[in-house]
Amino acid sequence: MSKDKKKTSLRYRLIWPLRNEKWQPISIPVASILVSFIAAAIIILLLGKNPFQAFYNLFQGAGILPKPTYAGYKSMLTDFLQLLNAMTPMVFASLAVAVALRAGLFNIGVSGQMLASGFLATIIVGYSGLDAFIAKPLVLLVGMVAGGLMGGLVGWLKYKFNIHEVVTTIMLNYISQYVISFFIHMYYIDPISRQSKYITEAARLTLVNVEIANMKMNIPLGFILAIAIAVFIKFLMDKTVVGFEIKAVGSNRNAAKYTGIKVGSNTVLAMVISGGLAGLAGVTYYLGYFGSIQPKVLTNIGFDSIAVALLGNAHPVGIIFSSFLISIIDQGSTYMSSQAGIRQEIASVIIGLILLFSACSAYVKYKVSRLKDKEVDRKDSES
Numbered sequence: 439m440s441k442d443k444k445k446t447s448l449r450y451r452l453i454w455p456l457r458n459e460k461w462q463p464i465s466i467p468v469a470s471i472l473v474s475f476i477a478a479a480i481i482i483l484l485l486g487k488n489p490f491q492a493f494y495n496l497f498q499g500a501g502i503l504p505k506p507t508y509a510g511y512k513s514m515l516t517d518f519l520q521l522l523n524a525m526t527p528m529v530f531a532s533l534a535v536a537v538a539l540r541a542g543l544f545n546i547g548v549s550g551q552m553l554a555s556g557f558l559a560t561i562i563v564g565y566s567g568l569d570a571f572i573a574k575p576l577v578l579l580v581g582m583v584a585g586g587l588m589g590g591l592v593g594w595l596k597y598k599f600n601i602h603e604v605v606t607t608i609m610l611n612y613i614s615q616y617v618i619s620f621f622i623h624m625y626y627i628d629p630i631s632r633q634s635k636y637i638t639e640a641a642r643l644t645l646v647n648v649e650i651a652n653m654k655m656n657i658p659l660g661f662i663l664a665i666a667i668a669v670f671i672k673f674l675m676d677k678t679v680v681g682f683e684i685k686a687v688g689s690n691r692n693a694a695k696y697t698g699i700k701v702g703s704n705t706v707l708a709m710v711i712s713g714g715l716a717g718l719a720g721v722t723y724y725l726g727y728f729g730s731i732q733p734k735v736l737t738n739i740g741f742d743s744i745a746v747a748l749l750g751n752a753h754p755v756g757i758i759f760s761s762f763l764i765s766i767i768d769q770g771s772t773y774m775s776s777q778a779g780i781r782q783e784i785a786s787v788i789i790g791l792i793l794l795f796s797a798c799s800a801y802v803k804y805k806v807s808r809l810k811d812k813e814v815d816r817k818d819s820e821s
Contacts, residue, residue: 463751466802470749470795471763478788482780492778496785499773500766511654517769523644523658523727525765527552530664530719531743532761533671534589534712536752538603540675541708542688543596547607548716549740550614551588555581555717556724557618557634557731561626564637564725573641574659581721582714589713593706603709611736619733627733634731643726660722667718668754675754684708716740742768745793764789 479489497503501517508514531548538545545551559580563573588610595601626634639646645657675681686694687704695701723739724731746764750756771785 463753463756466799467749467751467756467760467796469802470799471792473795474788474791477791478784481787482784485780487778487780492774492780492784495774495777496767496770498777499770501769502766505773511649511652513653516653516655519655519657521765521769522661523656524769525761526658526660526664527719527723527727527739528743528746528761528765529668529758530660530715530722531739532746532750532757533668533754534585534715534719535743535747536750536754536757537671537675537684537708537715538712539747539752540681540688541684541705541712542691543593543603543705543708543712545589545592545607545709545712545716546604546744547588547592547610547740548719548743549736549738550607550611551585551713551716552720552723552737552740553618553731554588554614555584555720557621558584559641559721559725560634560637560731564641565626565635566641567638568640570640573638574643577641577643577721577725578660578663578718581717581725583717585717585720586710586714589716590706590710592713593709596709597702597705615734615736618731622731622733628730631730633733636730637725641725642729643722644729646729658722658726660718660726663718664722665758667715668758671715672754680707719743742789745789745796748796748799749792751799764792 475493479493482489482492494503498505499517501514501519501521504514505517531552534548534551535545559577562580563577566573568576592603592606592610595606596603622634628635643658643660645655645659647654648657649655675685683694683699683704684707686697686699687701687708691701694704719739723737742764746757746760749764750758750760767785767788771782774780774785775782
């Protein structure tokens, strides 16, 4: 056997977890995460710190592992519930990106859609004084409708005037950011916090400081809904005509049009669904996790959700797990910084590395396929 063939055979054996095409949607993202953490560990070592201690502190801060001590009314459970509270809008936002990707669209305006939905739900319901049994469902409805209309506008401009959705969503991000900031400063500013006035507890989608077993917990009411919506989106995309047509348009617009699928209406529909999910992300963030709106600021969730959707392979179940991982990194970064003496920005570096390696998934599939072909050729030549 030649030297080159020996190298090919060795590489083929080393990549055995990635060879099965059935498991590649799981194995490649997992490999991306492992490589990302290895790269982050090298960076932490170069900073003169212990990466194992840093990662241990990261998981402690997120409520996955216990801390040595806790403040009054706090425990590992309260930290974990706070993690789920932060994870809820991330799941919705990532699903919004994933639905658009399935239609061959890139919804980079999730942050703007979140902000617009959160603001409208705040002024319509958050300050209304309605009873909780009416206010909470109404918050979800307003957010979903507002986000859906905003997303639908993007889809309509794409269909009617062929304006690229990336350009449209970026512009709408800026419009939402500054117009809403103007209204907050003019009519809804809290003079102490310099943010929008806090909404009523009846309208909030997170039950704050609920005392159970001598612990004060923040209970995210939207978390179960986020999981249910993820399951519904999987069913919609895999088992319905609507999902099939959206995916067909995303795979090949010309072929879809040739077979009689209405490309324009499915483009608009995909963006309406994507925007509606972004709206749910907005209300679970601004009227759930956060409780008010900071003027002139777009939440990072809308941009991190792109990484989460790519890491989850734009699959609803994969998005749940990737949202969990990214939320752990985000929530645990403060405690890691204080305990390990590492800058909090290292968490952003880890997320960036995960995005970088996840974006290489198509290249990894190509290289694995090439190695498989070479291995088959080698076996054929030996037989």
